[in-house]
Each structure stands twice: as structure tokens, then as C-alpha cells.
Amino acid sequence: MGTxxxxxxxxxxxxxxxxxxxxAHPARITIINRLLQTETCVCGDFVEDLGLAQSTVSQHxxxxxxxxxxxxxxxxxxxxxxxxPEKWNELKNSLGNFIHQEVAxxxxxx
Amino acid sequence: MGTxxxxxxxxxxxxxxxxxxxxAHPARITIINRLLQTETCVCGDFVEDLGLAQSTVSQHxxxxxxxxxxxxxxxxxxxxxxxxPEKWNELKNSLGNFIHQEVAxxxxxx
DNA sequence: TTAATTCATCGTAATATTACGATGAATTAC
DNA sequence: GTAATTCATCGTAATATTACGATGAATTAA
Numbered sequence: 001m002g003t004x005x006x007x008x009x010x011x012x013x014x015x016x017x018x019x020x021x022x023x024a025h026p027a028r029i030t031i032i033n034r035l036l037q038t039e040t041c042v043c044g045d046f047v048e049d050l051g052l053a054q055s056t057v058s059q060h061x062x063x064x065x066x067x068x069x070x071x072x073x074x075x076x077x078x079x080x081x082x083x084x085p086e087k088w089n090e091l092k093n094s095l096g097n098f099i100h101q102e103v104a105x106x107x108x109x110x
Numbered sequence: 111m112g113t114x115x116x117x118x119x120x121x122x123x124x125x126x127x128x129x130x131x132x133x134a135h136p137a138r139i140t141i142i143n144r145l146l147q148t149e150t151c152v153c154g155d156f157v158e159d160l161g162l163a164q165s166t167v168s169q170h171x172x173x174x175x176x177x178x179x180x181x182x183x184x185x186x187x188x189x190x191x192x193x194x195p196e197k198w199n200e201l202k203n204s205l206g207n208f209i210h211q212e213v214a215x216x217x218x219x220x
Numbered sequence: 221t222t223a224a225t226t227c228a229t230c231g232t233a234a235t236a237t238t239a240c241g242a243t244g245a246a247t248t249a250c
Numbered sequence: 251g252t253a254a255t256t257c258a259t260c261g262t263a264a265t266a267t268t269a270c271g272a273t274g275a276a277t278t279a280a
Contacts, residue, residue, distance in 0.1 A: 001239040002265030008161045009136035013143070017136040024131040025268085026119035029208065033123070036211050041219060043227060051118045056269050058228055063267095073220035077226045077277040080220040085213055092209045098139065099202045101146050103195055109151060110183035110190040111269040112235030135238085153257060166239050168258055173237095187247045187256045 016098050019091045022067035027052060027060045035070065035083045042078040126208050129201045132177035137162060137170045145180065145193045152188040 006014055023029060027050050034049065035041055047057045061081060064070045068087040072079045116124055133139060137160050144159065145151055157167045171191060174180045178197040182189045 001263060002237065004135060004238065005162065006136065009140060013136040013139040016139050017134055020130045020139075021134040023208075024127055024134045025114060026116065026123040026127040027268095029123040029126050029130075030119060033208075033211075037214050044225090047227095052115065052268095053270050054227070055229080055271075059268075062228085071220065074227090074276085075220070077224095079227065082220045083213060088213065095205060095209050098133075098143075099205050101143075103193060103198065104147050110181065110185070110192045111233060112267065114268065137238095154255095157257095162238095163240050164257070165241075165259080169238075172258085184246085184257090187254095189257065 012094075015094050018067065019094050022064060022069060022091075025060065025063075027057070028064055031060060031064065031081075032069070032083070035081065041081045042075070043072075043081065044078060046081075122204075125204050128177065129204050132174060132179060132201075135170065135173075137167070138174055141170060141174065141191075142179070142193070145191065151191045152185070153182075153191065154188060156191075 004017075009017075023032065030050060031046055034046070043054070043057060043061065046061070047054050050057055052060075061070065061072065065072060068084055069091065070081050071084050072081045074080075114127075119127075133142065140160060141156055144156070153164070153167060153171065156171070157164050160167055162170075171180065171182065175182060178194055179201065180191050181194050182191045184190075
């Protein structure tokens, strides 16, 4: 128990949920916002931005990396992060198609 | 520890993350998809759909209710669920504005 | 070489999530 | 009234998430 029963659901539902989970933390939202807007993107910048411990920030970066949304390359003593534009587009499509559904019913039943 | 430090982040980032968390499970994605498309929406229907225990389904419905995305009214022996169209629009705007940001940079730095 | 910086990773603790069975309240059907 | 149904809630267990400090590897600066 404690683990999602992935096999019960469609691939699409799992994909949407996985993307949602990847961004389901305000620190990770902030990180992505910054990567969308600025060039500077070494880990230390995020630590300053966020006010969280360096190890915690590293953990959030790892979560985004595991989801494929960002990638990091070692650059001297620091590590530079940036978005993976392809995955970002996948996320946009996956979540976008889901949330842009309109309510199909004339009336709510309750 | 173990709890998100909400105060460190903007209201907007927290709002986006909260909506993302609300839909960060394939069962809840499936529930919302059904509520967007069909009239029948009593708890038992979801239990059949999902293949999860009734108590687990109730828990997922509660999570969506706490986020304000759905509402339920007792209807005889069963409970009828439907979307809250206003919250659904809020979610659409909140997540939509976030994910529809385009990458602002000419080149990725890594 | 030595010292300082940067960051990933480990260990740990607190809390949250996911899931199930059992129970009981409320309603309907008999 | 009695039995069956529907479902919310409780208790419990397994796992995941969030967060921190400590450590150490890698690189740069001295």
C-alpha cells in the first residue's frame, strides 16, 4: 500500500498525473518560472531565490530532472540548469488537453 | 519537516502547486474526465470505473472536494458528485497561465 | 599544494499520500 | 419493523514527500 496502482489507469491518465505531480510544489513552480525567463540558472541562484536549504533545492531539481522537464550540465564548480523544451511541450500538451476540456453538460446534476 | 514551507512562495506559485497536487493522481484524473462527460456521477460508478476499494475512491473524492473542484449532494442512499464549474475555471486559468508560457530565451544555456 | 566554492548525495525526521478492511449512519425496499 | 444498499469515516499499514545538516567530490583561486 501507499503506492499508486498505475496499472488500473490509462496511459494518458498516468501521464497527466505524473506531470501534475512533477509541478505540485511551489518551489518547483518557482524554479520553472525562472528557467522560462532568465539565462542564469545555476543551483546557487535557486537557493537564494527560494530560501530553502541547498540540499532541499537539489532535491527539487532532481525531481524535475527525473520527470525530464529540466536538464543540468556541470559547468566548472557549479551546475547549470535549463528546461528541456521538448518535455516542456509534452507537459503543455498533456496537461493542456486535460484542463482545456469544457464542461459538456447543460446542467450539473447537483 | 515533511511539510511544504508555503510562506516562502508567492500566492500564485502556491495556488498553481495546490491545483497541480489536486489532480496529481490518475484516479482523480479519471474521475474528473468522467464528470466532464457524463451525467451519472454517484460514488458507486467511480468504484466500478476505477477498480479501487470503495473507501479509497471516497478518499479521492474527498481530496477533490477539499480542493473545491467537485461538490457532492446526498441523493437518497447514494451521493451524487459533479464539478464546480467556477473552481474548474480557476484551475484552468491558474494552470493554464503557467503552462502556456513560452520559453523566452533564444538559446538554452546547457 | 592549499583553501575556498559549489553542489550532489547520504542519513534522518516529520508529515502526507495511497490503499484496504471494518464499521456504522442513512436511506430505500420488502 | 427488517433487510439490503450506499457511502463516509475510522483505524492501520506501506510508501512517498519535504526538509535539514553533514559529508565529500570536483573545480577554481590563492
